[in-house]
Amino acid sequence: MRALLIVLDSVGVGGAPDAAQYGDAGADTLGHIRQHTGLHLPTLCSLGLDRIMGAEGDGEPRASHGRMRECSAGKDSTTGHWEIAGVVLDQPFAVFERFPDALVQAIEREAGTRFLGNLPASGTQIIADMGEEHLRTGCPILYTSADSVLQIAAHEEVVPIGRLYAICEVARRHADAWGVGRVIARPFIGGPGAFTRTPRRHDFSMRPPPTVLDAISAAGLPVKSIGKVADLFAGQGITEAHPTESNAEGMRLTRAVWRDTEAGLVFTNLVDFDTVYGHRRDAAGYAGALLEFDAWLGGFLPDCEEDDLIIITADHGNDPTFRGTDHTREEVPLIVLHKSRRDALGTRASFADIAASLAEFFGVGPWRTGTSFLA
Incomplete structure (x- = not known):
């Protein structure tokens, strides 16, 4: 057995x-x-x-x-x-080109943060494009893809991993009502021109x-x-x-x-x-x-x-x-x-x-x- x-x-x-x-x-x-x-x-x-x-x-x-x-x-x-x-x-999970303001603002209010981005993108490309602004502002990066995923990227030295997971847990609660299959924490490290994602990704389904x-x-x-x-x-x-x-x-x-x-x-x-x-x-x-x-x-x-x-x-x-x-x-x-x-x-x-x-x-x-x- x-x-x-x-x-x-x-x-x-x-x-x-x-x-x-x-x-x-x-x-x-x-x-x-x-x-x-x-x-x-x-x-x-x-x-x-x-x-x-x-x-x-x-x-x-x-x-x-x-x-x-x-x-x-x-x-x-x-x-x-x-x-x-x-x-x-x-019915398939919902897919977005851009997450609705009502969803994003609800997450921001409860989590006490503000997001950058909110667009469809490759994960490695968006941290290359927006990582420097993230370092400067401390705001996590919000993005999606062709799948039903709400992804939140943050530098581990700017947003500690526990804090990133907590933001994703808030996002998970609000994303249920919008039919989003997964919320994914996407931590990264490094500096401008050399950002790399770490293996501490976590999926919240x-x-x-x-x-x-x-x-x-x-x-x-x-x-x-x-x-x-x-x-x-x-x-x-x-x-x-x-x-x-x-x-x-x-x-x-x-x-x-x-x-x-x-x-x-x-x-x-x-x-x-x-x-x-x-x-x-x-x-x-x-x-x-x-x-x-x-x-x-x-x-x-x-x-x-x-x-x-x-x-x-x-x-x-x-x-x-x-x-x-x-x-x-x-x-x-x-x-x-x-x-x-x-x-x-x-x-x-x-x-x-x-x-x-x-x-x-x-x-x-x-x-x-x-x-x-x-x-």
């Missing part, structure tokens, strides 16, 4: 049938990275990645394998993770409806999160949280927590693919990060037993060869190791098939959305 769910943040595999509605026709994160870099991932390919990407590969895959399509409207991490956990959103994580924890089983998972679910359904600052730390903690887990779910998000390489359109760096994960996975799998359930997937795409710097609407890979099964899982109709499968595995189902691939 031990399961591991690993989300490779933004590692899409192209082909979402509604990609054109999001301006993402032709995006293919993993496919284009492989084309541009010659990337080969021996462990993942041995588990069925080549079949997922439409190639035959060498020999029969050692795992069940397929693809998943997102039912919910959107292409952000919160939407993707919530659907993985069994919540399909009928809207609380989700009940998920399969709630059902598993209510059954008395631990649900242990690694990376930003607890943030994305506002801590709901999580019994033990392990924040991380990098993929390397996430992989190290996954191995350590897994070895200490006799039963329950370990739920890992590896975020560097998205934040460090996807948004910055660094295909070579993205390929290097995938190689590091592939090598780690090859060394990790011997720690797993035949009765364990191992699921590897993603939450959306972020094609580093595509235009712009935003997420891309794509299908995601699905690799499942359990009892030596080697099923071709096809293209699943919803990310919620993972929730249905976890509910069946832990005996807390049937789940209200999705179809189990363990049947």
Whole structure:
């Protein structure tokens, strides 16, 4: 009764049938990275990645394998993770070019601050453009992107990290009424011309409806999160949280927590693919990060037993060869190791098939959305 769910943040595999509605026709994160870099991932390919990407590969895959399509409207991490956990959103989170004055002023009044910015921007670019004014005025920088995010950036020596988190907590309370999916604290350091973001980012998500994580924890089983998972679910359904600052730390903690887990779910998000390489359109760096994960996975799998359930997937795409710097609407890979099964899982109709499968595995189902691939 031990399961591991690993989300490779933004590692899409192209082909979402509604990609054109999001301006993402032709995006293919993993496919284009492989084309541009010659990337080969021996462990993942041995588990069925080549079949997922439409190639035959060498020999029969050692795992069940397929693809998943997102039912919910959107292409952000919160939407993707919530659907993985069994919540399909009928309406997308709200997206803004500029946040309404009523929202901004309410946050400013309660937090006792004033914001700079309030515009859509790349996080690294806006601190380069407005960081000097921020140093001079002490006012945090407010910005957004194509996703439903309200981001607040501040220099750690100007706005201490605890104060930045407190401002974000105020923003979270007010952002609920406007349908904003996430408020994100974006601390940075350095001086003009050399500002850099620190790893003490923190996501403040809207609380989700009940998920399969709630059902598993209510059954008395631990649900242990690694990376930003607890943030994305506002801590709901999580019994033990392990924040991380990098993929390397996430992989190290996954191995350590897994070895200490006799039963329950370990739920890992590896975020560097998205934040460090996807948004910055660094295909070579993205390929290097995938190689590091592939090598780690090859060394990790011997720690797993035949009765364990191992699921590897993603939450959306972020094609580093595509235009712009935003997420891309794509299908995601699905690799499942359990009892030596080697099923071709096809293209699943919803990310919620993972929730249905976890509910069946832990005996807390049937789940209200999705179809189990363990049947």
